[in-house]
Amino acid sequence: MELHLGMDQDPMKSLWVKIKGNTGAGEVTVGVGYRPPDQDNRADKALYRQIGAALCSQTVVLTVDFNHPSVCWKDNTAGHKPTKKFLECVDDNFLLQMVEEPIRKGAMLDLVLTNNEGLVANVEPKSSLGCSDHNMVEFKTLRVAWGVRSKLTTLDFRRADFGFLSDLLGRVTWVKTLYEREGQGSWLLFKDHLL
Structure with missing residues (x-):
């Protein structure tokens, strides 16, 4: 396995790691980040650019505390303009949200998003690490899905x-x-x- 690290230059706290599998196993880009609740529109746009750039031709898993507690994932709706912009980014990039139950204070803030349905499995909330008020989310990536391209046709x-x-x-x-x-x-x- 080979790792490639990339720190962003935009005003968003994030880390992007490209994991290359053994020969023929493909690669996965994993993004980890934090979006402060009071983040401005400019920083949100920078985040959405990062997500779009990572998704150009790669299999991606994105784990970020987006701090959008008003998202209703069941109906794919939101009440606030910044949250609606976030949902538009998720929809426009054909991302799937894999966390099924609220992790922190009854809200789904810490999300696991992917562009490959068969890539992420066994998503489970865990206890917090140290003194953090954030809970951990544990999941597995399935290697068989790394190099597999979706056969689902989507419009650009x-x-x-x-x-x-x-x-x-x-x-x-x-x-x-x-x-x-x-x-x-x-x-x-x-x-x-x-x-």
């Missing part, structure tokens, strides 16, 4: 022409089209137009 929304899409959807008379339709029927009709 960063390359989309949203102006053109908005123009096309703006040509539909939605009030007339969706008149007297139930929620599911409206959604299916909208989805058909969108696709």
Whole structure:
């Protein structure tokens, strides 16, 4: 196993480690960090750039205390603008949140995110280390998933022409089209137009 360490230059406390497996086993980039609760928008943008850069063509596990207690992971919703921006970053980068139960004070602050569904297993909260008010999160990375690329086809929304899409959807008379339709029927009709 070979390790490559990289400290960030942005105003975010983080450490990135690239772990190379034995021949043919692939590699995994592991990011560890802390986002203070009062972090400003500039630092948040720097964090999201780091995440995007790490995900370019790598298998990634990201463990960070993001300090976004208002995220509802079940519904993928948030109440505050900074938290919504965080969820957008998670969604835009197709990250999966692997922690299933609150770890600290009833909230999921310490997260394990990955872009490879079969990579992380056995995620368990543990007690705190020393005098810290943070609990540890223990998990395993499965080597068989290191070099495996997902066969799931995903769209790259960063390359989309949203102006053109908005123009096309703006040509539909939605009030007339969706008149007297139930929620599911409206959604299916909208989805058909969108696709």
